[in-house]
Amino acid sequence: MKYLATFIVLFVVYLFLAGFTVYELILGGIVSAALTVILVKYVNFSIDWQFPIKLVKFIFIYLPVFIWKLLLANLDVAKRVLSPKIPLNPGIVKIKTNLQGDFGKLALANSITLTPGTLSIDVEGDSLYIHTVDVKGKNEEENRERISEPFEKILGGIFK
Amino acid sequence: MIDYIVFSLLGLGLLFALIRFIKGPSLSDKVVSLDTFNMIVIGVIVMLANLFKNNLYLDIAIIYAILAFLETVVFARYVEGKKDANR
Amino acid sequence: MLIASYVFLVIGGLFFLLGGLGILRMPDTFNRIQAGTKATTLGSFSILIGVAFANPSWIFKIIIIIVFIVISNPIGSSAIAKATYRSNHIPTNLVQDDLAKRGEEHDTN
Incomplete structure (x- = not known):
């Protein structure tokens, strides 16, 4: 679950910075996934469904x-x-x-x-x-x- | 036309902050005026993006904002540490 | 659309000018921090909205800059204020000072 939350946050920030074309979507997904794998050791938060x-x-x-x-x-x-x-x-x-x-x-x-x-x-x-x-x-x-x-x-x- | 007006207003703001930076009696006054100076420079960069119709200046503004915040916090730590040196 | 952009840009410029003037005219450090922070926050807010009116496709980057500035600028000024207080540059014109009564045992850093 922590993976998913980190991924969503990174992806949204990437999209806001880069724009909404198709290539940016694919590249943003790849970059965010890679960053998620690297960063997930360092983030430590509890998910709040509210x-x-x-x-x-x-x-x-x-x-x-x-x-x-x-x-x-x-x-x-x-x-x-x-x-x-x-x-x-x-x-x-x-x-x-x-x-x-x-x-x-x-x-x-x-x-x-x-x-x-x-x-x-x-x-x-x-x-x-x-x-x-x-x-x-x-x-x-x-x-x-x-x-x-x-x-x-x-x-x-x-x-x- | 409107660009000249806005740039001259920003330039006057920069001038006032700079006068306080040179005059400032204590170190923290200088840090405060530097913070204001940085914010006005962000305004100038955004106005340049508007003037040249170029998207990339906004990226520069983001990076400048992050660096300005870091600079403010680091200088604040420095000002805070000055007391311990004199104790 | 362009008229709204011009109005916001001029308002933003005026508030930046006001921030500089406040920094120059206020008599002690804390009041300088107050004038500078408020005026520059609203000034940058207004100039960014004006630019967003002139170029509607940049709105997402501008939202990121606005959110970052609105979060980071008060934190920075609060850090400077705390550092100023702790470095014994307390202005002499205070009429009330609750922070002095706090007691030294909480003085952590």
Whole structure:
């Protein structure tokens, strides 16, 4: 089973890079098979049968929110950079997260980095350290509500 | 016409990043500006692909993106190791 | 089609310019990282989409570049931020610093 998953991943990446003509299909199959035989000693992952469903959910539910937040973040940066005296009130806050898997934490940290005014610095266990341009909340709960709540809801629904 | 506008915007961005790279008071400022510089260079390569209508420039952009990421991480490790040397 | 491509290209160029300006104008390292990362991520996103509108047959390679940039750019900036914090270049204008209270026993590497 591990062979098949590795083969599919390599083949899809090859096709995206090379194109969809018939020769490329055959050559891609051969190259991916050879690479699979070589690489299968080094890959070590457990197959998750729910993964395609998770991926579809991820693309259709998570990405629109993410792109909207990215736009807002950029307008925020534009406002800050172009104003003559830069408004700043920076600080490093700590936030607890409920997500368990590594992939969920990676997605959460990346989306926190790309949302308005925040930058994730370090992940340790289940707490994230985040640099914010503008510290508003008084305690940990308020910060959590402001920064990571919308993403945690969506990602928690997808990755558990 | 539009190509000139976009290339001049990218060139100004490169200029600003370069000024910060030369001025940067600490080492990590230089690493940050280098990261931004690399991203803008990826934009320039993609614009060149659009200008010459040549598919192969996108491959160069992929390789450049991978190398830029590696470079950032390696420099970050280097900056992090500087403290231990002074300890 | 070409009009949409032009619009996306100009927006991308503007955001790249904004990233450079943010790198130049922000007063300390962490804010520079923030401005640079966000602006360049959306800038490259927008320029790649503009090129994809101009040449629709390149869409797969462009998807690969977009996915790679969106994953790798925040990770790189986070690595720089962590390294900056650990190398004692902590900016002096922080109003709150939870990372300092963490305790030294977790300082692994």
